[in-house]
Amino acid sequence: xxxxxxxxxxxxxxxxxxxxxLPKLDEVDMLMTNxxxxxxxxxxxxxxxxxxxxxxxxxxxxxxxxYPKHPLPYFLLGLSEWWKIVPNIENNTHDDTFFAYMDSxxxxxxxxxxxxxxxxxALFILAGTWAFEGRLHGxxxxxxxxxxxxxxALSYFDKLKEMPQTDLTPELLYGDGLYNYYVEWIKDNYxxxxxxxxxxxxxxxxxxxxxLETCGKEAFYTRIEAMYYLMKVHSSNGGxxxxxxxxxxxxxxxxxNNPYFHRYYARLLYYSGRYPLLFTVCKSLYDRVEExxxxxxxxSGRYAAFFLGSYYRDYLGDxxxxxxxxxxxxxxxxxxKDFGSGYYHYSLAALARDAKKQKEYEKAExxxxxxxxxxxxxxxxxxxxxxxxxxxxKRKKQDRKNK
Numbered sequence: 001x002x003x004x005x006x007x008x009x010x011x012x013x014x015x016x017x018x019x020x021x022l023p024k025l026d027e028v029d030m031l032m033t034n035x036x037x038x039x040x041x042x043x044x045x046x047x048x049x050x051x052x053x054x055x056x057x058x059x060x061x062x063x064x065x066x067y068p069k070h071p072l073p074y075f076l077l078g079l080s081e082w083w084k085i086v087p088n089i090e091n092n093t094h095d096d097t098f099f100a101y102m103d104s105x106x107x108x109x110x111x112x113x114x115x116x117x118x119x120x121x122a123l124f125i126l127a128g129t130w131a132f133e134g135r136l137h138g139x140x141x142x143x144x145x146x147x148x149x150x151x152x153a154l155s156y157f158d159k160l161k162e163m164p165q166t167d168l169t170p171e172l173l174y175g176d177g178l179y180n181y182y183v184e185w186i187k188d189n190y191x192x193x194x195x196x197x198x199x200x201x202x203x204x205x206x207x208x209x210x211x212l213e214t215c216g217k218e219a220f221y222t223r224i225e226a227m228y229y230l231m232k233v234h235s236s237n238g239g240x241x242x243x244x245x246x247x248x249x250x251x252x253x254x255x256x257n258n259p260y261f262h263r264y265y266a267r268l269l270y271y272s273g274r275y276p277l278l279f280t281v282c283k284s285l286y287d288r289v290e291e292x293x294x295x296x297x298x299x300s301g302r303y304a305a306f307f308l309g310s311y312y313r314d315y316l317g318d319x320x321x322x323x324x325x326x327x328x329x330x331x332x333x334x335x336x337k338d339f340g341s342g343y344y345h346y347s348l349a350a351l352a353r354d355a356k357k358q359k360e361y362e363k364a365e366x367x368x369x370x371x372x373x374x375x376x377x378x379x380x381x382x383x384x385x386x387x388x389x390x391x392x393x394k395r396k397k398q399d400r401k402n403k
Contacts, residue, residue, distance in 0.1 A: 022066055030121040031072055033167035037063075038220055041076070048080050049224055050255040051295045056080055071112070071125045074105035082132060087259045088299040089139050090338070098136065105129045120160060124168055127156040127175060154179070173215035174222035181208030181233060209233060216247075227251060235268055244268055252281070259288070259295040263303045270307045275315040282307045286325075289332075298332040305329035306343040309350060319354060326350045345375040349384070356388065365392055 021036055028034045044059025057080055064073035078101035084094045106129050112122035134149030157175050160168075183203035212233070215226035227247050234244035248265040255261055262285050269278040286304035288296040309325035312318040326347040333344040352367035368385040375381045 025067065025070065030166070030168065031067065031070055032121050032124070032221065044076070045221075045224075046255075048076075048083060049258055051083070051257045051259065053080055053084065053294070069108055069111070071105040071108040071122070071129075074101050074108065075125050075129055078102040078105060078129065078132065082136070084295070085136070087295045088297060088336070090299075090336070092140070095136065095140075099133065102129045102133050118163065120163055120166055120168055123156050123160040123163075124171065127153045127160060130156065131175065170215060170218040171220070171222050173211040174219060174226050177208045177211030177215060177226065178229060179208070180204045180211065181229075184208075224251070231264060231268075235264075235271075241268070241272060245272060257293070257295075259285075259293075259297075259300045262288075262296075263300045266303055266307055270310065275311055278307060279311050279315075282311065286328075298336045299338075301332035302329050302338075302341060302343045302347075305332060306347055309347065313350065323351065323354055339374040340376070342378075345371060345378055345381055348375075349381055352385070352388070361392055361395065364388060 022040065023031075023034055023036060025031065028037075031037055041059060041063060044056045044063075047053075047059070048056035057077060060073050060076045060080065063076070067073060078098055081094045081098035081101060085091060085098065105125055109122045109125040109129070112119050113126065116122070130149045130153035134146045134153060137143075137146035137149055153175075157172070157179075160172060161176075180203040184205050209230070212226045212230050216223055216230055219226065228251070231244050231247040231251065234240045234247065245265075245268050248261065248268050251258070251261040252265040262281070266278065266281045266285055269275075269281060282304045285296070285300060286308060289298070289301035289304060305325045305328035309322045309329060312325065313322035329343055329347040330351070333339065333341050333347075338344065348367045348371050352364045352371065355361070355363035355367060365388075368388050371378075371381050371385040372389070375385075
C-alpha cells in the first residue's frame, strides 16, 4: 500500500509540473505534432511497447485528464489494448475495451472534423482508428465489419493526402506503405478475397516497402508499427532475411519485455540457423513464460520450447534435453488447444521418431495417433504416421503369436 501511495504522489507531482508546460488546445495547430506533448508521452509509448502497461496507461490517462475531449489519448489507450492482444491474437478478452477506446477516439475526432473539414489531426486519427478496428475485425474473421472499417479508414486517408504537407506527413507513409504492399499481397495469397478487392485501388509492393522504411526512420507515432510490419514483410518469401533480422534485433533490444518481438526474433534466428544466439534468446523466452511474465504465455512458450528442442537435437545432439523441450511444446499447445499449429505437429513428430528409435513403440503410437488426428494437410507427417501405425499393428500381432 505504501508503494502505491508513493507512486500516486509521483503522478500528482508530475501533473503539477506538467500543467505549466502542456499547451492549451487553442495555442497549437495540432496537439499530436507539438514537441512538448511528444516529449511528455514518449515514455508512455515506449512503456507500452515494452509491455509496461500500468506505466503507459498512467501516462495516457494523465494526458486525457488535460485533454478530455481530444481523440489522441483515447487512441493511445486503444493502441495499448491492441498490444495486449498481439501476443495471442486468439485471446478476445481485451476486445471490448479496445473498441470502447477506439470508438471514443472516433467520436471526438469526428467532432473536430465537423468543426473544421481541413483538420489534418482529426483526419489522421479517424484514419488510424478505423484502420485498427478493421485490423481486429479481420483477425476475428468479421469480414463485413473489417471491409467497412478499412473503407472508412481509406476515405479519411485519401482526404488527408490531398492536403498540404505538415509535420504529420511522415506518419502518412505508414498507411501508404501498408496499403501498397498488402493489397497486392492479399491478392496473391488469399484468392477467395479477390472479389472483395475490386473496390480497392491496386498497390505496389516495392513502393510499399520503401514507404514503410522511410516511416520507420522519420515518424513519431507510427515508427514502431512500421518496423513491426517491415520485420514481417522482409522475413516472408521473397523478402530480405538480413534486414528482417536487423529490425527484429533492434526491436527486441529496445523493448526486451515485448513477447511478440522476443519470439519473432527467436523465430528468425531459428530459420537463419544462428543456433548459439538462438539458445540465449529462446532460453530467456522460455524462462519468462514459465515465470508468467506479462504477455509471456503458452503461445510464446510453444515457440521457445520447439526451438530449444531443435537446438538440443540438431546442434548439440542431446536427446534427453531435446525430448524435454519438445514435450513442453506439446504441453503449451494442448493448454491453449491450438491443435492446428505446425510447432505442435513437428514436436509430436520429433517425439515419435525418437520413441521409435528407442523402441518405445507405445509412446510412438501415441504421438503418431495425435499426428493423424490433428496434422490435417501435412501429407509427409500423415504418411509417416500411417506407415508406422500399420507396421506397429503387425508388430503387436506378431508379439501375440510369439507368446
